Amino acid sequence: MTSPDLDPDLLKAFLAVAEHRSFTRAAAILNRTQSAVSVQIRRLEERLDVRLFHRTRSGVALSAAGQELLVYAKRLLELNAEAVDALRARKREAMVRLGVMDDYGTIVVPPLLAQFAKSHPEIRVEIETGLTAPMPARLGEAYDLVIAMHPEGHGDGELLRREQAVWAAAASYSAGAPHDMLPVALYPPGCLFRQWAADALDAAGRPWRLAFVSQRIAAVEAIAAQGLAITVVKAGTLPPLLRVLSERDGLPPLPAADIRLHRASNLSRPAALLADHLQRAISELSAI
Secondary structure: OOOOOOOHHHHHHHHHHHHHOOHHHHHHHHOOOHHHHHHHHHHHHHHHOOOOEEEEOOEEEEOHHHHHHHHHHHHHHHHHHHHHHHHHHHHHOEEEEEEEOHHHHHHHHHHHHHHHHHHOOOEEEEEEEOOOOOOHHHEOOOEOEEEEEEEOOOOOOEEEEEEEEEEEEEOOOOOOOOOOOEEEEEOOOOOHHHHHHHHHHHHHOOOEEEEEEOOOHHHHHHHHHOOOOEEEEEHHHOOOOEEEEOHHHOOOOOOEEEEEEEEOOOOOHHHHHHHHHHHHHHHOOOOO
8 A cells, every 4th residue: 555645735734834833824825725724734634634623713723643743744845845946956057068189178278167167156167078079069059169170271150379389208218219110199089189290200200100099188187197109199198207309309390289169059147158268267267
């Protein structure tokens, strides 16, 4: 046998009668007729199979069962109100979807998001890091904002900052003689740094091999930090365990990159606020 459900509307009618000791006053408070309230109380008594009130000269009084139900009714209605308020607050909470390349997503952007959260705690930001080349095409579908890397002087969006691509390796690493095979740790196809590294080494006639590939910049940098390979990073996000290699080390120069902010059309106000904050904050970073 299943337990009867306690309908919140019936509990509200019960609570009104219990608090005002009168069906008439309870009906006025609930903006219902007295007969409607009486029907609700009768329905609740039938579901519970108990008598909740008995009549007195001054009105009605709670029975022993009614006194017991009063405690639970208050708790249930308070919990119901709490659930409704929580879900409504969640609905009011705005969400912005941000796509950004891995190094900016772990080094540059987090402190900027912390600043933004202090001023706009009601705005929740979902951040996805990875190769940004395909991200702008998914604006409005998967992202509201994208911070992407482009070749210098190319790309849509707002220019935030110019970054110089540099070769990097462990402090103790030696690139060896020009004819030595150079192990390189890079990123998957589609990454500008991978393309630039291959093009520069091939143009310089420097023998090289792809020693390690990962989508995660932390993994690539960890391989380089162990002295197992060299890699390509942005000068502005050079990891502390790596040093910059140059033409003195026998490495060819690399191009510069533009960091650009892409906004979806018809941005929500929360997304526009975050976009303006990121645009201002990243543009103010020290030029490389």
